[in-house]
Amino acid sequence: MKNIFIFLCVLISFYSALGQERKVENYKYIIVPNKLDFFNEIDQYQTSSLLQFLLQKNGFTVILDSEQYPLELRADLCKALTANIIKEASLFKTSIHLELKDCFNQVVYTSNEGTSRLKDYKKSYQAAMRNLHSTMGAVTYKPKITIERLIISKDADIDSIESKDTRTILSPQIIENGYQLLNADAKIIFDVLNTSLPNIFVVKDRNGILYKKGAYWLLEYFEGDKRIIEQFTIHFVEEDH
Structure with a gap:
């Protein structure tokens, strides 16, 4: 019984920490005070600048x-967390610990x-x-992207594509060198990889x-000898790629 109780406590702590990280990762900005509360001087011992770094x-x-x-x-201070x-x-x-x-x-x-x-x-x-800080490896900023997916046509002329209503929203997960895009059932739809050119990904x-x-x-x-074009409206929350 004691072992079960300990296991449940560990499990609750794990999911609590995971939930925190998922909330933190949605914020692009963190504001660091130039003088910490328990110091008398600005950036005493270079602690504020070190925390920023x-x-x-x-x-x-x-x-x-x-x-x-x-x-x-x-314009909106709620876009930031304060450290x-x-x-x-x-x-x-x-x-010490960080809040x-x-x-x-x-x-x-x-x-x-x-x-x-x-x-x-x-x-x-x-x-x-x-x-x-060495324990904060999983606490990273992950820009949110919503992707509205609509297949326009096969073998289409790009200039003939028109704006239409949205159909499916995908969510991103950052992977090495790009993004993994998932649907509402957490199924991977496709991966895109960064290139050296702006606004261009390799699928x-x-x-x-x-x-x-x-x-x-x-x-x-x-697909074989057929060219397929799919149109997306992609919103990078906070910033564009």
Whole structure:
């Protein structure tokens, strides 16, 4: 019975952490205070600038609160999370953790504890911060994409394609060098891979490409000797590819 209870606790903790990560990944911006609450000086021991640097590694656009915000963030501060380092009471070590809060001051994410026993304050705080960040590998920014799919025609003239109502919405998952696109049943529809050209993807295992034409995206590929064109309206939330 005791083992079952422990297992359930671990399982609940796992899904709670997973849920946090899924919420965090929807935010492009993180605002870092230029002075942490428990310090007297701005960027004391370079902790704020170090936190900015570390979170940028996770794909976020990280801004110090003393810097000028991008236009879209100035228009809507709810597009950002606010970071803060919480210091734990401890006599013989530096112990801290990170909190990320939304614009309603609700905690969206809490990191694992980062610790250090170094005696030098600067080295100790920086080591503890790097230590907590090392546990945040899965906490990354993943831009949301909604894709409205409509097959237009086979062997069609691209210039004859017209705007039509939407049919199916796909969701992305970031993979190495591109995106994996899934339907509502979490079934993979196709993968696209990045290229060196803007707004052009290679469609994996389909002998085709996905590219932007005007306000739409076109998936063009061959089945045997037949050319197939599918039109998509693709919305990259926060930014375009």
